[in-house]
Amino acid sequence: MGAAASGQSSVGEPGTARIAVDLLGGDHAPAVVVDGALRACQADPALHLLLVGPLEAAGEVLGALPPDDRARISTLPIAPGDRVESWVESGVRSAVLAVAQGAADAVLSAGNTGATVTSAALGLGRCPGVRRPPLAAVLPTTAGRLVLLDVGSSIDPDEETVVTHARLGSAYASVVHGVAEPRVGLLTIGTERGKGDRLRRALPALLARADLPSGGRYVGLVEGSDVVTGTVADVVVTDGFTGNVLLKGLETAYAELGPPHRENPPRAALLLGVEGTVVVCHGAASGPDLAAGIAFAAQLHRQAAVAVMAEMIETQRGVP
Amino acid sequence: MGAAASGQSSVGEPGTARIAVDLLGGDHAPAVVVDGALRACQADPALHLLLVGPLEAAGEVLGALPPDDRARISTLPIAPGDRVESWVESGVRSAVLAVAQGAADAVLSAGNTGATVTSAALGLGRCPGVRRPPLAAVLPTTAGRLVLLDVGSSIDPDEETVVTHARLGSAYASVVHGVAEPRVGLLTIGTERGKGDRLRRALPALLARADLPSGGRYVGLVEGSDVVTGTVADVVVTDGFTGNVLLKGLETAYAELGPPHRENPPRAALLLGVEGTVVVCHGAASGPDLAAGIAFAAQLHRQAAVAVMAEMIETQRGVP
Known part of the structure; x- marks a missing residue:
């Protein structure tokens, strides 16, 4: 000290x-x-x-x-x-x-x-x-809870940064939430092929062949609705701008209306x-x-x- | 026909x-x-x-x-x-x-x-x-309702496109919602100066001097939480990627938990x-x-x- x-x-x-x-x-x-x-x-x-x-x-x-x-x-x-x-x-x-x-x-x-x-x-x-440590937040979902990252550290990340964030998020879900084989989704605006920007079009192939810790596996594109239900992914990766906006919107909605699950995680993010x-x-x-x-x-x-x-x-x- | x-x-x-x-x-x-x-x-x-x-x-x-x-x-x-x-x-x-x-x-x-x-x-x-017609969605808020645009048409808009969307959104709030002098906010990840990406740093000056119809006025930076409360803006402009993700997240949250207001707008967007x-x-x-x-x-x-x-x-x- x-x-x-x-x-x-x-x-x-x-x-x-x-x-x-x-x-x-x-x-x-x-x-x-x-x-x-x-x-x-x-x-x-x-x-x-x-x-x-x-x-x-x-x-x-x-x-x-x-x-x-x-x-x-x-x-x-x-x-x-x-x-x-x-x-x-x-x-x-x-x-x-x-x-x-x-x-x-x-x-x-x-x-x-x-x-x-x-x-x-x-x-x-x-x-x-x-390269760029991401902030990982935990949101309650109707199915339980979900790790969302990045929520404000990497505003305009490159592909490799998001793949690294997928690895970190998978480890987080395993160690902190005890998820055996974390399902990792990529946040975008529609699950049809070719939707989203350049980053979102390049990432699926990279994420599909990434080695994710603890048996983690990439489960494909997810949308804003999937972050609420939590039924398709335990970890959702996105850029820090989109993640921050969605996190603040959903946290405020849950504060106003009550969380979608009895388990209500702290409104705090861990820097991974x-x-x-x-x-x-x-x-x-x-x-x-x-x-x-x-x-x-x-x-x-x-x-x-x-x-x-x-x-x-x-x-x-x-x-x- | x-x-x-x-x-x-x-x-x-x-x-x-x-x-x-x-x-x-x-x-x-x-x-x-x-x-x-x-x-x-x-x-x-x-x-x-x-x-x-x-x-x-x-x-x-x-x-x-x-x-x-x-x-x-x-x-x-x-x-x-x-x-x-x-x-x-x-x-x-x-x-x-x-x-x-x-x-x-x-x-x-x-x-x-x-x-x-x-x-x-x-x-x-x-x-x-x-240049690029935006999709405008209406979300219920704790204060009433709010126009969010774009929600999926312009994934990576330039500054002028977002300023045009602010004009269109202001007219929409006036004509469809009867708002006298619509307050228009720019969605970002923090209200401190310099937050957000290049687009978000360039837009405040342009929006502040834009002539918005029906006495509309730019009220500054807003965050995801403000889209839920609706207390600071009647219209919120953003890129179509962020807008789509936030819209789908909040709509699903409101479908699960009940809307934050007795007035629940249709889950449909108007192309402006x-x-x-x-x-x-x-x-x-x-x-x-x-x-x-x-x-x-x-x-x-x-x-x-x-x-x-x-x-x-x-x-x-x-x-x-």
């Missing part, structure tokens, strides 16, 4: 999860992040938080917790710099570095997606073969293809959303999901 | 609407189209249908109607050609020509979108300034910017969906929506 960090956080306790929380990320930071951190602490007694950002905001969390719980909070103060934008982005950079240096087990940020992806790629390193656990919430996330994101990061750390996925993909690639 | 057409359809009766129905269009044609045609006829005694396609399918509609109602059905037979694809697409071409020749007032097809757009542009003509009324249903449309599409085409014809919109846009452009 860097010299600026303070407080005692227990390392290596069974079940303990130490999450570095970016107090500066999000449309309503730090207020809703403070709220989310408090909710998460209250819900999980084995959770430790490293609060990265202004000391006053971290102080609000400490002040609201009973004395016995304060030992679970560490702080990594960041003071405002000259440029507001760079100051805000330094929150996620510092949170990522805390994980890289072993001071935390995972990062939670609701800040700018581009800054988070870049910080994570540089600070933690990308897995072999990963980096060597560490980085969970991203929407900029507009609420306190409960952020608490769910922190709990999700803790769950992923406890099941060593990122390491297991990386090993699964390396094995599939034939690398010992 | 061409020599191949038969039957008596009344022209110019008050309230009468003559809809040319493409029996060959859609994933489950002609069966569900026959079902939709029957439902539409039963629901609206002033409706006349010109059934375009195989005589056997048209015969099924006639056979299922009481004798008194059969006078409201005309047929335009099409026999299978050598190439299945071209045969199927000849359904919508013939339906469009029937409108161009005055034998019908509007077209309804659930067939291939590209074939429908091309047939309509060639057969009916495009309005001045329209052509000189005639062309309504498109999804390839996977059900009988009730097709009946709703036919009723929607009849409503648009009865209010002369397409002519009123064209005049509104011409006035705005300063053309007398």
Whole structure:
């Protein structure tokens, strides 16, 4: 942990999860992040938080917790710099570095997606073969749940990037959702041949011959409706623009109308293809959303999901 | 009407609407189209249908109607050609020509979108300034309803095309929904500056200075969530790929969970910017969906929506 960090956080306790929380990320930071951190602490007694950002905001969390719980909070103060934008982005950079240096087990940020992806790629390193780490979201479906990626990292990906995302998504569905042989679909606007743009016309042949981990298999073209029903695919790959628009539309519809399944996943996305656990919430996330994101990061750390996925993909690639 | 057409359809009766129905269009044609045609006829005694396609399918509609109602059905037979694809697409071409020749007032097809757009542009003509006619869908929102375009015609539009679509969408919201000064938003993945791809970064400046008909005004960037709530925009413009994916996702969510508003618009899109009324249903449309599409085409014809919109846009452009 860097010299600026303070407080005692227990390392290596069974079940303990130490999450570095970016107090500066999000449309309503730090207020809703403070709220989310408090909710998460209250819900999980084995959770430790490293609060990265202004000391006053971290102080609000400490002040609201009973004395016995304060030992679970560490702080990594960041003071405002000259440029507001760079100051805000330094929150996620510092949170990522805390994980890289072993001071935390995972990062939670609701800040700018581009800054988070870049910080994570540089600070933690990308897995072999990963050019642009994708953000993978989980949506409830009438059949259960489904992994949608990318939802905002690669706006205009090339073919190879989407094929890599299919591999990462397949590993995610296997490790985190326990799906035996994940079915992977490509999102497009009609299942007739030749529909969609150049990317969508080139991808089916590449996806059909891609080796997907954990017995994953490409099941063909899917449409927006299939992301709601979940009956044809466990994983749906698309560009980050389309994925982000669809995710925000469906999440809001489910928030208004109730989810299509009793199981309602957290409104948080995992950054795949980096060597560490980085969970991203929407900029507009609420306190409960952020608490769910922190709990999700803790769950992923406890099941060593990122390491297991990386090993699964390396094995599939034939690398010992 | 061409020599191949038969039957008596009344022209110019008050309230009468003559809809040319493409029996060959859609994933489950002609069966569900026959079902939709029957439902539409039963629901609206002033409706006349010109059934375009195989005589056997048209015969099924006639056979299922009481004798008194059969006078409201005309047929335009099409026999299978050598190439299945071209045969199927000849359904919508013939339906469009029937409108161009005055034998019908509007077209309804659930067939291939590209074939429908091309047939309509060639057969009916495009309005001045329209390069690629967009498909405009209406979605229910928590606040009421919203026009989303394009939903499948322009997969990779240039800036000028999207600005034209904003004009057409503004006229649509004014004429069909009675919105006084339509608010037009641009769909993207975050409302911070610089988010999205090249198209989304170039468009805000162009949309801000575009003259939109009926007092329409550009209200800025919107996200997938705003298409569900409907609180910030009456019209949302996007490329046809993103629009199609979002439309199919939300429509399916609303079908599963119930719509967010008591008013539930038909699952059918109007082709804007052509000189005639062309309504498109999804390839996977059900009988009730097709009946709703036919009723929607009849409503648009009865209010002369397409002519009123064209005049509104011409006035705005300063053309007398």
